[in-house]
Amino acid sequence: MTLRLFDTETRALRDFVPLAPGHASIYLCGATVQGDPHIGHVRSGVAFDVLRRWLLAHDYDVAFVRNVTDIDDKILNKAAEAGRPWWEWAATYERSFDWAYGQLGVLPPSAEPRATGHVTQMVELMQRLIDAGHAYAAAGDVYFDVQSWASYGALSGHKLDDVHQGESAAEGKRDPRDFTLWKAEKPGEPSWPTPWGRGRPGWHLECSAMAEAYLGSEFDIHCGGLDLVFPHHENELAQSRAAGDGFARYWLHNGWVTMGGEKMSKSLGNVLSVPNVLKRVRPQELRFYLGGAHYRSMLEYSDHALDVAAETYRGIEAFVLKTQDRAGDVPVGKWTAEFAAALDDDLGVPKALAAIHGRRSEGNKALDAGDLDTAREIAGQVRAMMGILGVDPLDPHWAMESADASAAHDALDVLVRANLDARARAKADKDWAAADEIRDRLAAAGIAVTDTPNGPEWALETNHNEAGQ
16 A cells, blocks of 8 residues: 555645554544534545545554534534533534534544543643743733744745734733633633633644644644644644644645535535435435545535435446345455555545446446346445445445335336336337337336346436436
8 A cells, every 4th residue: 555645734745654554543623513514514524534444444553533622712602692501502513513424424533532621631731832932821821922933834834924813912912923722711601720820722722632642742644624724733733843742744634615616614604504415315425425526625515516426326326236136245345456546646536436437337237248247246346445435335334225225126126127028018019109108108207228138127317307307
């Protein structure tokens, strides 16, 4: 396995060489649990689940940590507006995110630490920074001294003179570019004791403390959305390395889900919640859509694009189910060299999907020719490759959906076969008009009939519904 990943810090493709052979340590910035997740939120979960699955497929021992930010200005404000305790608000939407990840087949993390459970580690990190001359306390707040760290801007490419943290001025803050590590206690807000007074953590501090607690002072990969490069990840990198930690060796960032060219966010009012989208397509179809583009690309949402992805998935699923129906059990096989080359090239899922479509086409040809052994072998390959992408139609996670699809297919097969038998009798009687009428009636219902040496075969046309709109 020669995996190459695009590292945001070096702005280059780099061979992945783990700190410890056979072991991969990954930290993914998880949710700030302020509300229900939309599909933009969960794209990173899907994208880096593929990375994890690809490493696991090569027998890596993967430590995968995804945090929960359960204390934040937005959480406190929304809970107060709703008249609910902040901790209840955070817990409610943490469950919503867990549900969404589970629906999309994202593997559970090795650990899922909450910010509020790691204040001790944050205090220790701040003390190290103050002792090293990179942070200072002022009026109960604690700030990172940006000018004290010469490498600030290395991740994002920002020049120090152009830095704006988006934070308001405060008493005792030496430079507006300094960012907050700890916020002094305010009336009505939760707080924890520190040597500098009671208060609560700043956002950037949380991830540095939790990543070190679970993965050590240096680890392999830090992942997250492109919007986190600055200031969040830039500040994480600065404070961790200023404290003496090597921190992340590779930085991976996924592109946004956009609508009309704008990043999907609650403030733009263009949110598509996961529960709402799952009223339109099945969970595996939504995952297939979110994971089908290259992880670093922007994904422009439209109902049409979602429908096309769902139809494409159903075509692959239909091949696997049809092969299982005709050839018997289809065990998971081995991916192709083309598929491996695509994923090894910075997780190139679009090219990996092209390899899957090529094998599916060959598999359907084998089915049409009655070569069931070849079809079964190819279906096993397709299962292996789709499994790496998290959407193997026969995976137990999707078993209920697949069972329902198979039962519906069997019921429909009885009805279609009756029509095909009537068509065969009409053709035998040279009643071409009746034979054509039956075929046209099936076509109008979205059922394509193909005459093969082994008799007529039928399949649902994946674009029938769209064509009829």
